[in-house]
Amino acid sequence: MASTPLLSIQDLSVAFRQGEQLNQVVNGISLQIEKAETLALVGESGSGKSVTALSVLRLLPSPPVVYTGGDIRFNGSSLLHAPEAELRKVRGNQISMIFQEPMVSLNPLHTIEKQLAEVLALHRGMRRDVARGEIIQCLDRVGIRNAKGRLKDYPHQLSGGERQRVMIAMAVLTQPKLLIADEPTTALDVTIQAQILLLLKELKQEMGMGLLFITHNLNIVRRLADNVAVMRNGQCVEQNSRAGLFSQPQHPYTQQLLAAENVGDPLPLPADAAPLLKVENLQVSFPIKRGLLRRTVDHHYALKGLSFELKAGESVGLVGESGSGKSTTGLALLRLLTASGAIWFNGQPLHQFSLKQMLPYRSRIQIVFQDPYSALNPRLSVLQIIAEGLEVHQKLSAEQREQRVIDALQEVGLDPALRHRYPTEFSGGQRQRIAIARALILQPQLLILDEPTSSLDKSVQAQILTLLKSLQQRHRLAYLFISHDLQVVRSLCHQVIVLRQGEVVEQGDCQTIFNSPAAAYTQQLLQLAD
Incomplete structure (x- = not known):
């Protein structure tokens, strides 16, 4: 007799009610997870992955959510039709969940100890003094150094990787039978990502729990999954074993996802490319203050002695883990941070300029940020967002500004008819195109791209990279590309600079470094990226 699956989703259909209309977002999906099995749920943004996962614990508000068909069974019992009292016994106790963004999921006003103790009080009835030992043990297990000394820390005092480890500790404190992880490594660099994946693997084996892992990163699927469902x-367009999916994908969409991993090589550098940016010995430090009078006792160097040159039409990749100084470099080049060293742009010494003298150069050096949702003002229409720079830097009539916005939207592959809509009405990939259009409209010579594809799924990521290459070819744009995704850097960049703790570990021709890395740290990064 066949054993009962740990989790069985049977012909599940989910819709959102808008007035009298039902919008179907999940349509007849069936999935199964056995004890100690890892199922990866893969698909682009808006495919229904998170809606499916949240439906397991009925965490979606009803209304507007309507379950129009199917069932969700856990250990043979229905969750979809269970009373709220029964669901409360399952949530957190038998099924736990890790969310994508720990900074949003953790309470910024409470210490780590208080938040973890709350889990033990609610689910296991433990008093704070009894819970402390178990909390320290669990934090040690998930790799928080000096766990006892970090109990009084608040979420903002932890790094991104440490916050994600706390979220994992919170999820496994109750020793659940099923763990749902919704994109838990998306915003983490490759070294931290590898540590988190190894940790989840070890915890799964130790506790014998099932794992539903939601991701758009196929490298993670290769390392972690037993079976894969593609949405x-x-x-659900395909269900396959991990080996079967990568060796013989059945559905055209799965084949398209796998093909999107190969995004080609950088464009040939123009033979007559003129020098555009020269950076010499760039350094950024922050004072360390102590005592009641907040006296400066030392300095923390976020960036030490960075030097490089960038030509028109050339791309330089800046790679390294969180805290290595990548984003600091971008902000220093824009003169948004106080830095020492020399910055020459088109032969002009930007490092000697006052803020007023810098103003004409602001339009020539633009930046595109990692998260387009937080970078775009939700209260402004797309037209207002993209035209904002023109109002500051160029004296144009309203009609001229609108025409420039229409041209910019067409150039990044968006329908100009959408210009009166707001950022919330667009997908992640569309919002990133809007952010690129906002930067392009001022006709810059240099674009600083700070992790512009890290929050996007593979197929959309490939589209954005293709767009960036075509724009570079058309306008001879120079790119400073900040990323922790080495595959993306390899496909776009001519030079690469590897940073660690603010210092240059290795720099030079991109293909040479990727094929024959000299530094042990670069070798480690490349090994983790494979």
Whole structure:
């Protein structure tokens, strides 16, 4: 007799009610997870992955959510039709969840100890003094150094990787039978990502729990999954073993996802490319203050002695883990941070300029940020967002500004008819195109791209990279590309600079470094990226 699956989703259909209309977002999906099995749920943004996962614990508000068909069974019992009192016994106790963004999921006003103790009090009835030992043990297990000394820390005092480890500790404190992880490594660099994946693997083996892992990163699927389900437009288009999916993908969409991993090589550098940016011995430090009078006792160097040159039409990749100084470099080049050293742009000494003298150069050096949702003002329309720079830097009539916005939207592959809509009405990939259009409209010579594809799924990421290459070819744009995704850097950049703790570990021709890395740290990064 066949054993009962740990989790069985049977012909599940989920819709959102808008007035009298039902919008179907998940349509007849069936999935199964056995004890100690890892199922990866893969698909682009808006495919229904997170809706499916949240439906397991009925965490979606009803209304507007309507379950129009199917069932969700855990250890043979229905969750979809269970009373709220029964669900409370399952949530957190038998099924736990790790969310994508720990800074949003953790309470910024409470210490780590208080938040973890709350879990033990709610689910296991433990008093704070009894819970402390178990909390320290669990934090040690998930790799928080000096766990006892970090109990009084608040979330903002932890790094991104440490916050994610606390979220994992919170999820496994109750020793659940099933763990749902919704994109838990998306915003983490490759070294921290590898540590988190190894940790989840070890915890799964130790506790014998099932794991539903939601991701758009196929490298993670290769390392972690036993079986894979591919979703698109609310439907499961393919279910396969991990080996089967990568060796013989069945559905055209799965084949398209795998093909999107190969995004080609950088464009040939123009033979007559003129020098555009020269950076010499760039350093950024922050004072360390102590005592009641907040006297400066030392300095923390976020960036030490960075030097490089960038030509028109050339791309330089800046790679390294969180805290290595990548984003600091971008902000220093824009003169948004106080830095020492020399910055020459088109032969002009930007490092000697006052803020007023810098103003004409602001339009020539633009930046595109990692998260387009937080970078775009939700209260402004797309037209207002993109035209904002023109109002500051160029004297144009309203009609001229609108025409420039229409041209910019067409150039990044968006329908100009959408210009009166707001950022919330667009997908992640569309919002990033809007952010690129906002930077392009001022006709810059240099674009600083700070992790512009890290929050996007593979197929959309490939589209953005293709767009960036075509724009570079058309306008001879120079790119400073900040990323922890080495595959993306390899496909776009001519030079690469590897940073660690603010210092240059290795720099030079991109293909040479990727094929024959000299530094042990670069070798480690490349090994983790494979």
